[in-house]
Amino acid sequence: MFSCTTDDQPQVGCLCHQPGIQNLSRRIGADLSRRGLVAGAAASLAALGISGVAQAQSAAPARPIVLTNFRLFDGRNAQLRQNQRLRVVGGRISGLAGGATGAPDGAEVIDCGGRVLMPGLIDAHWHTLFAGLSMQQLMGGDVGFIHLAAAAEAERTLMRGFTTVRDLGGPVFAFKQAVDQGLVVGPRIYPSGGMITTSGGHGDLRPLDEVPRQAGLAGPTERIGGNFLADSPEELRLRVREMLLQGASQIKLVGGGGVSSPRSPLDMSTFSVDELRVGIATAADWNTYVTVHAYAPETIQRALTAGAQCIEHAHLMDDAMARMMADKGVWLSTQPFLSDADSLPLTGPSRVALEQVIAGTDNAYRLAIKHRVKVAWGSDMLFSPVMAARQNIMLTHLTRWYSNAEILTMATATNAELLAMSGPRNPYPGKLGVIEDGAHADLLVVDGDPLTNIAILETPEKSLGLIMKGGKIFKNTLAPRA
Numbered sequence: 001m002f003s004c005t006t007d008d009q010p011q012v013g014c015l016c017h018q019p020g021i022q023n024l025s026r027r028i029g030a031d032l033s034r035r036g037l038v039a040g041a042a043a044s045l046a047a048l049g050i051s052g053v054a055q056a057q058s059a060a061p062a063r064p065i066v067l068t069n070f071r072l073f074d075g076r077n078a079q080l081r082q083n084q085r086l087r088v089v090g091g092r093i094s095g096l097a098g099g100a101t102g103a104p105d106g107a108e109v110i111d112c113g114g115r116v117l118m119p120g121l122i123d124a125h126w127h128t129l130f131a132g133l134s135m136q137q138l139m140g141g142d143v144g145f146i147h148l149a150a151a152a153e154a155e156r157t158l159m160r161g162f163t164t165v166r167d168l169g170g171p172v173f174a175f176k177q178a179v180d181q182g183l184v185v186g187p188r189i190y191p192s193g194g195m196i197t198t199s200g201g202h203g204d205l206r207p208l209d210e211v212p213r214q215a216g217l218a219g220p221t222e223r224i225g226g227n228f229l230a231d232s233p234e235e236l237r238l239r240v241r242e243m244l245l246q247g248a249s250q251i252k253l254v255g256g257g258g259v260s261s262p263r264s265p266l267d268m269s270t271f272s273v274d275e276l277r278v279g280i281a282t283a284a285d286w287n288t289y290v291t292v293h294a295y296a297p298e299t300i301q302r303a304l305t306a307g308a309q310c311i312e313h314a315h316l317m318d319d320a321m322a323r324m325m326a327d328k329g330v331w332l333s334t335q336p337f338l339s340d341a342d343s344l345p346l347t348g349p350s351r352v353a354l355e356q357v358i359a360g361t362d363n364a365y366r367l368a369i370k371h372r373v374k375v376a377w378g379s380d381m382l383f384s385p386v387m388a389a390r391q392n393i394m395l396t397h398l399t400r401w402y403s404n405a406e407i408l409t410m411a412t413a414t415n416a417e418l419l420a421m422s423g424p425r426n427p428y429p430g431k432l433g434v435i436e437d438g439a440h441a442d443l444l445v446v447d448g449d450p451l452t453n454i455a456i457l458e459t460p461e462k463s464l465g466l467i468m469k470g471g472k473i474f475k476n477t478l479a480p481r482a
């Protein structure tokens, strides 16, 4: 949702496209590619005879882990199951069974003390590189500091119970590698890379002295690795291919205006239907999907007509668009912005757009429910550790429209269904968001029952007794077995 402001409005609180941020992002990307930070680290490990993969694997416990004495929320079933035991081997769930039969020799046994075991949470709209860094830190920090701060936020994200995020904008490819190799503690990342927009669209925040755009010259949005401009089908195809070659699991196209782009109001649209078709077909060449950032009905209609498989935001959608989304089986990935408390302070046109979004939130959810649209949940928190810390509160905002069980399912099994749309581009093949045989062992043990009181998830530091990702325990405050 947030991404941009102009030069001429440096006071606007949004952020990702202010010139300072653009310069910073450019430095991050350039520095990473020049120095090959992650590649360098991997090379060092290789020199020691330890591959990156081996490093990641060595971090996972070699012996099986058996969890006992819990009530199970499996990601789908609203009824907690009692008297289960669960075995984790090699990062996967390898046995879920009733009864209290003994653990295999050598297994680590964890008594969950009757607490609730559930899948790790999934945020379908996150920005890993920018979520937890304040404007001041981004403006003033050097590259090393930026990455350390982003790493610290990634660890906090995991500690909030989020074991997976879908990243919808930012130079995240190298960071994802570092997480996957065990160099950084954080959630699994489904990367989009930079979002692709048009001249004048959401995300185009060039200084006006860079208009007209010069062919062949990278503008600030290209250099930051956050957004890329495309003004023809050929350019669009190129940008999509560039994201895919870097490992994008899905593509994000900007269909219209955005909250934080003062020159692109929410009612405007960017790509034509034919252009969107080119982007979608190019992603389809790689057997993955496109999600389109869209607020206004006209923008949503173009995306749906072109064959987009997912729509981001859609706070201004109307009844016809909700119906069309449902008829076509298209996902709605939206965020429950309820009040000013859910955003950094904004001014000018961005403030107006934010008010439009907040005013539209209730209608969007009601229409989605009325037409049975497939809804994914995301938080879209950006540019503030204070806002990032509200990630769990953005989840519990859903109690306005959904039962606790529906919310927990949305943030686990349902969001995982959306992630699976990446098909062969899925960086983590296998089941996520559910607790069943063969699924990735991404687990939370919750003190209290979130099905009856979901608010306990707003204080994960207290309520989460155990956090496991890929079979590795990242937090365990449960009492040792007597």
Ligand SMILES: [Zn+2]
Pocket: 001, 002, 125, 126, 127, 168, 169, 380
């Ligand atoms: Zn976003």
Ligand SMILES: [Zn+2]
Pocket: 001, 002, 258, 293, 312, 313
């Ligand atoms: Zn967006």
